[in-house]
Amino acid sequence: SVSSFHSKKVIFDNITIDGCVYAVDCIIDGFGNCHITQQLIPTNPSVIRCHFRSHVFTCSWPIDIENLMKLGRNSLDISKMNEAIQLFRFILCFKLQTLHDYHNSVAVSYFWLGRTYKDKGEYDKAIEYYEKDLKISLNTLGNDHIDIATSYNSLGNVYNTKGEYDRAIEYHKKSLKIKLSKLMHDHISVATSYNNLGNVYENKGEYDKAIEYHEKSLKIKLNKLGPDHIDVVSSYNNLGTVYEKKGEYDIAIEYHEKSLKLELNKLGPDHIDVAGSYNNLGIVYQSKGEYDRAIEYYKKSLKIKLNKLGPDHIDIAEQLNIIKNH
Known part of the structure; x- marks a missing residue:
């Protein structure tokens, strides 16, 4: 008001x-x-x-709306979430007073409020704003515009985080359908949709379907980005994680080692993402019953985390607890 x-x-x-x-x-x-x-x-x-x-x-x-939008987007970290929400609420308020309610620029404000509430962990509010964004976008852009795919994707991600996997799959498939219609089938954005569906099916416990989608995502990335691109790492990690959950440990190790090799080459030996790969390998070796190997990788992960995060970070306590119990 x-x-x-x-x-x-x-x-x-x-x-x-x-x-x-x-x-x-x-x-x-x-x-x-x-x-x-x-x-x-x-x-x-x-x-x-x-x-x-x-x-x-x-x-x-x-009022410089573009500058305020930039300021809001730059505030999207955990310490500035409330500041970002205030900025985006103000921008929305201003747009509602100067534009009509169904202007596409109003939809953009709803989208960023949804994004911020999702990052803050307030998922129902995120859904509320994402749905307002979607409603306006459908009205102004039509059912098959590529921006609609982004709105569906955002809703899919929130429902996945909430554990409502069937709703998440529904929205991600709607997003994928538009992308396949509007973009090339090997577009990197299509790979993102395959990746998102793989994540949901993994969380749902349908590991074969998860692998199917993650392999599709990986195939596109390898083709469009090349085998040495850092974005390939996420697909290797995802496949490694799913195979570990399936109990196919040797395949899981193969993918996590590919991820680690690429990260060491592109990011260096003390990057925090390298710690993540060491941790993933520790998990697989622990599941496999090779506890000495598991501890070896957990300690490598811990060393990097201590250096990068400091001794008081919550990840350090969790890592120490894992090592202590094995």
Whole structure:
């Protein structure tokens, strides 16, 4: 919502305004506990002498939406999630006041709010905003536009994280169908959809289907990117993990060793992703009953993590616990 006070001087007294306040060439004073739930937007001649709670984002006119979007996207790490949400909520509020509700730019704001809530772990809110994005995009772009595939993909990822695997598969297959229709069948984005479906089927326990999709993804990556590209690593890791869960340990080791070799070559011996590959090999050897080999790889993983993450990181405690128990 937007609150409008038409006066050269406005006095707030113990007030909470649920929305945005645009201050245009005026003075604002305040007493007591004054709070704006979204944003205060003053023009340059305005004077704000009211103390609002510190988390309220203040933006000057004229508003540079593209710069604010960039700032929001740059805030997508765990320590700045609330700041990113505030920025994206403000941008949405501004767009809803200046554009019609079904403008494609409004859909973009819903998408980024969905993305931020997903990263924050608030999956139901993420779905709510992703669905709003999808509804507008379907209305403005049509059923088979490539951006619709992105919306379906985002919903599929959230439902996978929530453990609602059938819903996730439904959305990922819708995304894949559009990509196969609009892009080349060996497009790297198609590989991403195959990878996503592989992940869902793995989580669902349908390992043969997971392998089928991960192999399709790997085939495209090898063809389009080459065998030495770092993005091939994720496919090797995924296949290694699924084969480990299937109990086919030697094949799992083969894939994880391919991943490790590529990472060592491209990233160097002390990269955190190398620690992940050492850990994956430790898991396979542990499952295989070769505990000395498992501990060897766990210790290599631990050494890198201690160097990169520090001794107080949660991954260190977990790694030490694994080594201690074996």
